[in-house]
Amino acid sequence: MKHAAKKLGLMLLTMLIVSFLAFLAFQIIPGDPTNTLLGSEATPERVAALRAELGLDRPFFVRYFDWITDFVQGDFGKSYSYSMPVADMLSGKLAVTLLLAAISFLLTVIVSIPLGILSADCGGWFDRIVTVLGQVTMAVPPFFIGILLTYLFGITLHWFTPGEFVSPGVDFWASAGYLVFPAAAIALPRIAMTVKMLRSGIMGELNKDYVRTSHSRGNTRRATLYRHVLRNAVVPTVAFLAMTIADIVAGSVVVEQVFAIPGLGRLLLSSISNRDYPVVQAIIVMMAFWVVLVNFVADLINQRLDPRLRLQ
Amino acid sequence: MKKFVSLFLVLVMVSAVLCGCGDGSKKPGAEWNKGYEQRKLNNEIVVGIAQDLEDSLDPHQSSSAGTREVFFNIYEGLVKPNSAGELIYAVAEDMKLSSDGRTYTFYIREGVRFHNGQSVTAADVVYSIKRCADTSGGAPLVAAFSAIEDVKVVDEMTVDITIKARDLDFLSYLTVAIVPENAADLATKPCGTGPFKYVSRSPQENIIIERFDDYWGKKAELSRVTYKIYENAETLVMALKGGAIDLCAHLTSAQAKQLDEDYFQILEGTMNLVQAVYLNHKAAPFDNEQVRQALCYAIDRQQIMNFVADGHGTAVGSSMYPAFTKYFMPELTDYYKYDPAKAKKLLADAGYPNGFDMTIMVASNNKPHVDTAEVVAQQLRAIGINVTIQQVEWQTWYDEAYKGRNFQATIVGLDASNMTARALLERFTSTHSKNFTNYNNPDYDALFQQAISATDDAAQTAIYKQMQRELTETAANLYIQDLCDLVALREGLTGVEFYPTYVLDLSTVKFTK
Numbered sequence: 001m002k003h004a005a006k007k008l009g010l011m012l013l014t015m016l017i018v019s020f021l022a023f024l025a026f027q028i029i030p031g032d033p034t035n036t037l038l039g040s041e042a043t044p045e046r047v048a049a050l051r052a053e054l055g056l057d058r059p060f061f062v063r064y065f066d067w068i069t070d071f072v073q074g075d076f077g078k079s080y081s082y083s084m085p086v087a088d089m090l091s092g093k094l095a096v097t098l099l100l101a102a103i104s105f106l107l108t109v110i111v112s113i114p115l116g117i118l119s120a121d122c123g124g125w126f127d128r129i130v131t132v133l134g135q136v137t138m139a140v141p142p143f144f145i146g147i148l149l150t151y152l153f154g155i156t157l158h159w160f161t162p163g164e165f166v167s168p169g170v171d172f173w174a175s176a177g178y179l180v181f182p183a184a185a186i187a188l189p190r191i192a193m194t195v196k197m198l199r200s201g202i203m204g205e206l207n208k209d210y211v212r213t214s215h216s217r218g219n220t221r222r223a224t225l226y227r228h229v230l231r232n233a234v235v236p237t238v239a240f241l242a243m244t245i246a247d248i249v250a251g252s253v254v255v256e257q258v259f260a261i262p263g264l265g266r267l268l269l270s271s272i273s274n275r276d277y278p279v280v281q282a283i284i285v286m287m288a289f290w291v292v293l294v295n296f297v298a299d300l301i302n303q304r305l306d307p308r309l310r311l312q
Numbered sequence: 313m314k315k316f317v318s319l320f321l322v323l324v325m326v327s328a329v330l331c332g333c334g335d336g337s338k339k340p341g342a343e344w345n346k347g348y349e350q351r352k353l354n355n356e357i358v359v360g361i362a363q364d365l366e367d368s369l370d371p372h373q374s375s376s377a378g379t380r381e382v383f384f385n386i387y388e389g390l391v392k393p394n395s396a397g398e399l400i401y402a403v404a405e406d407m408k409l410s411s412d413g414r415t416y417t418f419y420i421r422e423g424v425r426f427h428n429g430q431s432v433t434a435a436d437v438v439y440s441i442k443r444c445a446d447t448s449g450g451a452p453l454v455a456a457f458s459a460i461e462d463v464k465v466v467d468e469m470t471v472d473i474t475i476k477a478r479d480l481d482f483l484s485y486l487t488v489a490i491v492p493e494n495a496a497d498l499a500t501k502p503c504g505t506g507p508f509k510y511v512s513r514s515p516q517e518n519i520i521i522e523r524f525d526d527y528w529g530k531k532a533e534l535s536r537v538t539y540k541i542y543e544n545a546e547t548l549v550m551a552l553k554g555g556a557i558d559l560c561a562h563l564t565s566a567q568a569k570q571l572d573e574d575y576f577q578i579l580e581g582t583m584n585l586v587q588a589v590y591l592n593h594k595a596a597p598f599d600n601e602q603v604r605q606a607l608c609y610a611i612d613r614q615q616i617m618n619f620v621a622d623g624h625g626t627a628v629g630s631s632m633y634p635a636f637t638k639y640f641m642p643e644l645t646d647y648y649k650y651d652p653a654k655a656k657k658l659l660a661d662a663g664y665p666n667g668f669d670m671t672i673m674v675a676s677n678n679k680p681h682v683d684t685a686e687v688v689a690q691q692l693r694a695i696g697i698n699v700t701i702q703q704v705e706w707q708t709w710y711d712e713a714y715k716g717r718n719f720q721a722t723i724v725g726l727d728a729s730n731m732t733a734r735a736l737l738e739r740f741t742s743t744h745s746k747n748f749t750n751y752n753n754p755d756y757d758a759l760f761q762q763a764i765s766a767t768d769d770a771a772q773t774a775i776y777k778q779m780q781r782e783l784t785e786t787a788a789n790l791y792i793q794d795l796c797d798l799v800a801l802r803e804g805l806t807g808v809e810f811y812p813t814y815v816l817d818l819s820t821v822k823f824t825k
Binding site: 260273 | 451556
């Protein structure tokens with residue numbers, strides 16, 4: 001109980017620091033939301049009037065304090081660029097990004113676990129091909145994989161129409177169908193990493209003493225692998241997979257650009273370049289929350305899988 | 313063995329991808345037309361835009377060119393521009409100017425309706441003009457409306473607008489949108505009189521407009537248009553190639569080249585802006601006219617256009633673009649003929665025989681300007697000037713260079729906020745708040761005063777021409793070109809017209825068969 005409270009406190013503190021740093025960053029870099037809102041021909045009087053209206057003329061700490069007070073009360077403010085409540089804007093985008101992340105995570109798990117086990121189990125040429133492919137995909141950045149996938153599946157094979165995204169609210173399955181390809185672009189490097197991790201985990205375990213004991217008791221190599229080795233080898237992999245969930249959301253920021261998906265990532269980037277502070281802050285805090293939460297869950301899973309960690 | 317296997321695999325992957333690009337990129341298959349056929353049945357198209365509308369949807373508050381481009385289809389003023397660059401009547405059907413040139417009497421057209429169904433009356437017009445002239449926010453929404461002395465309803469369909477002093481350009485500001493008097497929340501629910509009405513938007517995703525069936529003029533051909541936002545240049549091209557977009561303006565020649573001519577018509581217009589290396593006249597050595605002239609001789613504009621846009625674009629020699637046929641002076645274009653030897657000599661005469669260091673600041677989001685900077689840097693290096701290109705984010709550029717005037721040289725395209733020569737030339741008068749180049753020439757200022765107080769159009773035009781000549785002769789900036797504007801239009805569609813301002817009129821676009 002005490003442990004959980006401590007964790008929770010730490011989570012809140014992390015989010016507070018992240019939100020403050022984001023706020024501070026925009027204080028330091030040049031630029032002002034009125035630049036995009038009013039354009040280059042605006043008179044200084046109009047700029048001043050709008051700044052006052054948006055409350056940008058107040059001191060930094062006052063603004064931060066006001067923002068955070070509203071934020072904890074559930075008032076995320078209003079977007080400067082879109083004149084609509086940030087909460088309304090984010091809800092639609094969040095669904096898209098979560099769907100993308102979910103498909104991406106599913107792909108990662110479905111492909112990497114069997115591939116990792118088979119790679120360790122079969123060895124030989126299969127293992128070698130998997131390893132080389134893994135090295136290559138890990139080396140290529142997701143946005144480039146995204147472009148390649150669009151060319152191959154979109155333009156050449158016509159499995160999907162690039163740029164014809166449908167939002168999940170309109171047609172869920174069409175939306176999911178489109179998102180499979182960007183999800184694959186995000187998942188590929190993560191699959192490669194997971195396979196590598198699982199494979200080397202299994203290999204490491206196979207060299208341990210209890211495996212020899214198991215063999216000497218008459219178990220086959222395969223039986224030992226699936227009954228004993230896997231249980232031990234899978235622990236770090238599961239923790240790693242949990243961490244990937246956070247990573248996937250970060251990866252989606254880039255891939256959403258390539259596939260023209262109107263998710264959180266694209267909104268974040270455009271809001272940063274327009275200095276749309278309320279939107280930027282809300283998304284950053286949300287992403288920070290996501291990362292912290294995922295870490296927390298990863299800890300819990302680890303403790304369940306490995307009893308030795310529970311004592312700490 | 314292992315090395316061989318990996319090499320082989322890499323080769324297989326690369327060749328698969330290359331084959332994919334080489335073979336499939338240009339020839340869309342049968343699948344390509346699926347979405348298109350459906351859209352054709354519904355008489356609707358998808359227009360790709362490279363940027364979301366990120367300022368207000370309130371037509372009087374919005375400022376960006378991209379927003380104005382979309383709003384041209386939704387809103388109209390008392391007058392509006394046509395594709396020839398002339399002002400034609402829109403909400404008004406006639407106008408009378410008093411003999412002292414100060415009072416404009418507008419007769420409102422019968423049967424003009426707002427998208428909410430209400431008829432336009434004098435009250436709506438007065439409300440719209442007053443809203444833009446209101447100074448309670450510090451300054452009027454439309455700066456030129458500070459010249460308005462009085463706006464009043466004469467009768468239900470007649471409005472008088474009185475200005476403080478005669479101004480031949482005033483009519484061109486009356487393109488501001490007429491909105492309903494009781495309109496609530498225009499920022500999220502646009503309501504105008506144009507051929508299309510606003511339906512919905514989703515940030516960073518799309519904006520949807522529909523034909524307005526009660527439009528007073530020639531009704532739009534299409535029933536529905538969806539603007540889709542593709543901020544990434546590669547993605548935009550792939551969406552075009554994949555068949556997700558039917559029409560897309562402002563493409564670069566590199567983007568247009570990737571499209572198959574069998575499936576797209578590429579139409580060429582101009583961007584209607586003056587791209588130049590703008591020099592800060594307060595930053596040495598650009599306070600020296602001879603140095604500026606030397607630089608002008610060192611610039612080879614054809615080479616720049618070849619590099620930036622495969623030779624597309626129109627060279628300019630002063631702060632005026634060719635679409636303003638009335639004011640544009642082709643003879644200024646070659647005032648400084650490319651002559652590096654002469655440039656070197658002038659530079660030596662000015663006291664810089666060994667050249668100097670200079671920094672060109674350019675906003676990194678604009679590819680044509682960045683590319684131009686590269687070529688200009690090369691050309692100036694040839695006469696011994698050591699050029700550094702400083703790429704900055706647009707916001708930084710705007711704060712530092714445009715607002716802060718803290719730069720040495722910068723490349724940007726300046727456009728006209730309305731269809732007057734004044735919109736391009738006034739900014740170089742010494743006291744103008746947007747004179748970011750710090751150009752200071754008393755002769756030029758005097759000419760400008762004469763121009764705005766001129767009583768007839770011919771005299772005014774002559775003075776505006778004289779002002780352009782002044783800018784060229786003093787080598788105010790290194791004028792380069794009006795960039796080309798390429799529009800990709802899917803085969804089967806027709807009716808795109810180019811305007812001398814940054815708008816895309818969708819009311820004339822239609823399916824051919």
